[in-house]
Amino acid sequence: MDSSQFPSEDDIETKETVIKNEEPKDKSDEVKEEVTDDSNDELEALQKQKDEFEDKYLRSQAEIQNMHARFDKEKQQLLKYDGQKLAKEILPVIDNIERALQVEVTNDNGEQLKKGIELTLSGLNNALKDSNVTEIAAEGETFDPNVHQAIQTVAADDEHPVDTVVSVLQKGYMLKDRVLRPSMVIVAN
Incomplete structure (x- = not known):
């Protein structure tokens, strides 16, 4: 047999490397990428919702303070003009x-x-x-x-x-x- 018919060791290693690179990714890697994308979307949505709630909370606090100030002013007016x-x-x-x-x-x-x-x-x-x-x-x-x-x-x-x-x-x-x-x-x- 002729030695030219058989691949050399270098050829075998190169082909193995090419095969490894050409092999499709593991399905678990694809699922991980999808989960990561979904998690990022959910995280952004939750962050946006948190910001909206925080804004509503701050506005409510400001409104409550304004109501207290208005009630105090009305109370002072009532006391001032009592009688x-x-x-x-x-x-x-x-x-x-x-x-x-x-x-x-x-x-x-x-x-x-x-x-x-x-x-x-x-x-x-x-x-x-x-x-x-x-x-x-x-x-x-x-x-x-x-x-x-x-x-x-x-x-x-x-x-x-x-x-x-x-x-x-x-x-x-x-x-x-x-x-x-x-x-x-x-x-x-």
């Missing part, structure tokens, strides 16, 4: 008492009654002052539509220039910085 309704209901009573005091009395009984009414009015005014209810200055002041309500106008003269309050028909009152009732006034025009 507003009662003060508004007392003002007509004070008006009536002041009108009653304008009546002239001629005997001792009338004088005593008038003194009692004056004491009652004084007590009501003190209670209003203690509750931060104050009378709005009007007569002789410049007309301010925020605190005065013009009921009538008269011609301006030397004593009362234009836009000056000539007289007060009904007193106005404020609770701190809020107008409870504007002063009803006559204004020079």
Whole structure:
């Protein structure tokens, strides 16, 4: 036999290397690649979902803080203007008492009654002052539509220039910085 018919050892090793390289990959390697790709996709999806939940959580926390701030502000407003309704209901009573005091009395009984009414009015005014209810200055002041309500106008003269309050028909009152009732006034025009 001729030795040329048989491959040499180098040829055998080369062919084995080529065969190894040409052999299809093990199926487990292909499955591993698919699992890795799927795992990466799932991981990205979970990361995105986590980010969305974290964003929603942070927004919810901010909203809760805003609600607390708004509730605190409303609570302060309620406390600041506490008693507003009662003060508004007392003002007509004070008006009536002041009108009653304008009546002239001629005997001792009338004088005593008038003194009692004056004491009652004084007590009501003190209670209003203690509750931060104050009378709005009007007569002789410049007309301010925020605190005065013009009921009538008269011609301006030397004593009362234009836009000056000539007289007060009904007193106005404020609770701190809020107008409870504007002063009803006559204004020079």
